[in-house]
Amino acid sequence: MSGGRRHAPFVRFQNLLKLDHITHAVTTRHGPAFGQVGTDQATVRAAAETAELLHMNGTAWAHQVHGNTILQAHQPGLVGQADGLVTDAGGLLIAGRSADCPIILLTGQRNDGTAAVGFAHASWRSTVEGITGILVDRLAGDMGCLPRTMTAAIAPSAGPCCYEVGEEVRDQAMLELGSKAVKYFLRRDDSWFFNLWSANLGQLLDGGVPQDQVENLGICTICAGDDFWSWRTQGPKAGRFAAIIGISQGLSCQIPPSN
Numbered sequence: 223m224s225g226g227r228r229h230a231p232f233v234r235f236q237n238l239l240k241l242d243h244i245t246h247a248v249t250t251r252h253g254p255a256f257g258q259v260g261t262d263q264a265t266v267r268a269a270a271e272t273a274e275l276l277h278m279n280g281t282a283w284a285h286q287v288h289g290n291t292i293l294q295a296h297q298p299g300l301v302g303q304a305d306g307l308v309t310d311a312g313g314l315l316i317a318g319r320s321a322d323c324p325i326i327l328l329t330g331q332r333n334d335g336t337a338a339v340g341f342a343h344a345s346w347r348s349t350v351e352g353i354t355g356i357l358v359d360r361l362a363g364d365m366g367c368l369p370r371t372m373t374a375a376i377a378p379s380a381g382p383c384c385y386e387v388g389e390e391v392r393d394q395a396m397l398e399l400g401s402k403a404v405k406y407f408l409r410r411d412d413s414w415f416f417n418l419w420s421a422n423l424g425q426l427l428d429g430g431v432p433q434d435q436v437e438n439l440g441i442c443t444i445c446a447g448d449d450f451w452s453w454r455t456q457g458p459k460a461g462r463f464a465a466i467i468g469i470s471q472g473l474s475c476q477i478p479p480s481n
């Protein structure tokens with residue numbers, strides 16, 4: 223990581239910073255410390271702390287189970303068992319927790335100018351179950367945002383440099399995603415490495431999100447274990463960092479309509 227970011231509590235995406243109506247952040251090991259599971263007191267505390275630091279009303283999160291269920295959040299607190307959340311409530315943050323799994327942040331606009339946001343916790347299991355494609359469909363479907371209005375961000379995770387997986391993971395990806403999954407696996411030193419970044423980028427593009435509206439920080443949590451929690455590096459003791467997004471307070475109805 224660059225010297226300027228050292229020990230910073232949050233990192234941010236340039237493309238989301240350009241959107242005045244969106245509040246977002248990715249916590250580091252030097253920021254609010256989320257718990258391993260949704261019911262942990264650490265998660266409750268970190269969610270409240272994050273909302274305060276980002277000047278929002280509260281934070282909603284999920285009990286993540288490596289599936290592909292996405293729920294809608296209406297108020298702060300634990301929403302339920304899911305690996306993604308969406309919301310259109312102003313002032314409410316939604317937080318995906320991670321130690322190596324990519325979190326995909328997404329926002330889009332409706333024809334009336336209002337916005338919706340979502341995240342997907344894209345572990346390898348959730349990725350092969352298509353969670354990021356499902357997130358795009360949720361924002362486009364019942365949340366009513368056109369894919370061409372969407373901006374997406376891929377948070378730090380185990381990168382293609384380090385994310386070694388077994389043959390069974392590749393087999394499962396080929397089964398669920400079809401032959402296009404071939405290009406997401408790299409062969410090195412007789413091992414497979416799963417490129418979760420390109421697999422989830424593929425789902426965003428297949429859903430119609432413009433490529434130039436997607437940003438990937440390209441930070442590997444295994445290489446950058448001093449700054450981000452990593453299950454592969456720290457094992458069962460690893461804490462969780464969070465990727466967080468919300469519609470800024472009082473701004474949800476003031477966005478100019480897109481044409």
Ligand SMILES: [Zn+2]
Nearest residue numbers: 383384442445
């Ligand atoms: Zn790495």
